[in-house]
Amino acid sequence: MTCSIFSDYKIGNLTLDNRIVMAPMTRGFADNETGEVNHLIADYYGKRARYGAGLIITEGIVINELAKGTYGIPGIFTHRQTLSWEKVTREVHQYKTKIFAQLWHVGRVSHQEILKGHAPVAPSAIGASGQVHRLRKPFQAPKPLSHAEIYQIIDDYRQAARNAMEAGFDGVEIHAAHGYLIDQFISEKSNIRQDMFGGSLQNRLRFLDLIIKEVKKVVPKNRISIRVSEKKDDDRDYVWEQPVEMVHAITEVLSKHRIKIVHPSVENYGGALKNDHRSLHELFRKYWRETLIAVGNITPNEGADIIKENQADLIAFGKLFISNPDLVVRLKANQEIFPYHTKEQLKNLS
Numbered sequence: 001m002t003c004s005i006f007s008d009y010k011i012g013n014l015t016l017d018n019r020i021v022m023a024p025m026t027r028g029f030a031d032n033e034t035g036e037v038n039h040l041i042a043d044y045y046g047k048r049a050r051y052g053a054g055l056i057i058t059e060g061i062v063i064n065e066l067a068k069g070t071y072g073i074p075g076i077f078t079h080r081q082t083l084s085w086e087k088v089t090r091e092v093h094q095y096k097t098k099i100f101a102q103l104w105h106v107g108r109v110s111h112q113e114i115l116k117g118h119a120p121v122a123p124s125a126i127g128a129s130g131q132v133h134r135l136r137k138p139f140q141a142p143k144p145l146s147h148a149e150i151y152q153i154i155d156d157y158r159q160a161a162r163n164a165m166e167a168g169f170d171g172v173e174i175h176a177a178h179g180y181l182i183d184q185f186i187s188e189k190s191n192i193r194q195d196m197f198g199g200s201l202q203n204r205l206r207f208l209d210l211i212i213k214e215v216k217k218v219v220p221k222n223r224i225s226i227r228v229s230e231k232k233d234d235d236r237d238y239v240w241e242q243p244v245e246m247v248h249a250i251t252e253v254l255s256k257h258r259i260k261i262v263h264p265s266v267e268n269y270g271g272a273l274k275n276d277h278r279s280l281h282e283l284f285r286k287y288w289r290e291t292l293i294a295v296g297n298i299t300p301n302e303g304a305d306i307i308k309e310n311q312a313d314l315i316a317f318g319k320l321f322i323s324n325p326d327l328v329v330r331l332k333a334n335q336e337i338f339p340y341h342t343k344e345q346l347k348n349l350s
């Protein structure tokens with residue numbers, strides 16, 4: 001039987017109404033002081049659910065007070081933040097849509113002005129290249145993490161995941177992509193540690209490995225998605241030198257933990273991998289038999305073909321879900337899909 005993008009999909013005891021996922025997208029709409037979300041955010045996600053998204057993955061939600069990299073980022077480490085997310089999950093669940101919380105720590109992609117006077121933290125004292133979003137100052141040199149601090153962060157991931165389940169989320173996505181903290185451990189350019197968290201690729205993957213081990217204690221393994229990417233926001237020139245080796249090593253860690261969902265992101269950098277003509281989800285398909293989410297500048301027609309040809313199981317759309325809250329209804333009815341415009345593009349249009 002050939003599947004369509006509108007066919008339902010099961011991951012263990014989790015059933016999605018269709019194969020269409022809203023990709024995680026930071027919006028900066030949370031209260032900057034408290035990290036709580038309000039009814040407008042519940043309404044924003046609720047709209048995408050009402051019009052039929054199968055699964056929503058939230059914007060990155062930070063797991064402790066040193067985890068954020070700009071203003072207006074929500075958290076899920078205090079009791080009040082956790083309660084504030086209940087509004088969102090309740091709204092979304094009215095429409096049978098499932099929702100995962102994306103758990104985030106930006107590591108060195110930050111600045112003390114964002115972190116109330118604290119320096120950003122990272123595996124090693126190597127600064128990221130680029131500027132802090134909205135603050136428009138260069139990323140600050142990070143403080144390398146001690147062993148005790150690393151284990152505290154791993155605990156913080158477990159607590160944040162527990163809070164997410166208490167707030168009514170159906171699962172969590174661990175953000176190990178785009179050059180943020182977990183990815184900073186994985187990359188040999190940002191991690192020059194000489195202990196059990198640095199050196200070999202296996203050691204550099206240990207932080208992710210231990211986080212998954214802890215998160216699995218509080219979230220069923222079929223409800224944990226892992227997001228990885230080849231390219232990085234902390235170093236725009238960096239790409240995986242050996243994508244095949246990297247994908248293979250990552251899938252070994254995930255398989256060891258019997259994780260069921262992987263979400264390889266190609267962000268906005270275009271499809272093909274260095275030294276490889278495939279895009280990232282195609283490379284993962286070679287090594288990964290469980291649920292695979294394809295994403296990144298995919299048009300609805302391409303998405304339908306990817307599902308039909310079984311290159312991936314789910315298709316995530318990001319920007320099109322911003323410009324079309326009713327994206328799924330429009331796709332079903334074959335109606336016009338509105339393009340996404342950045343703020344600058346909108347200014348030029350008016």
Ligand SMILES: Cc1cc2nc3c(=O)[nH]c(=O)nc-3n(C[C@H](O)[C@H](O)[C@H](O)COP(=O)(O)O)c2cc1C
Pocket residue numbers: 023024025026027058059060102175177227265266267268295296297298316317318319320
């Ligand atoms: C405004 C915006 C914010 C984003 N924030 C996040 C984020 O918080 N976490 C994440 O993993 N990816 C984030 N992304 C990447 C998207 O999840 C997605 O991978 C990317 O937009 C490519 O998909 P698209 O071409 O369908 O938009 C963001 C993208 C956009 C446009």
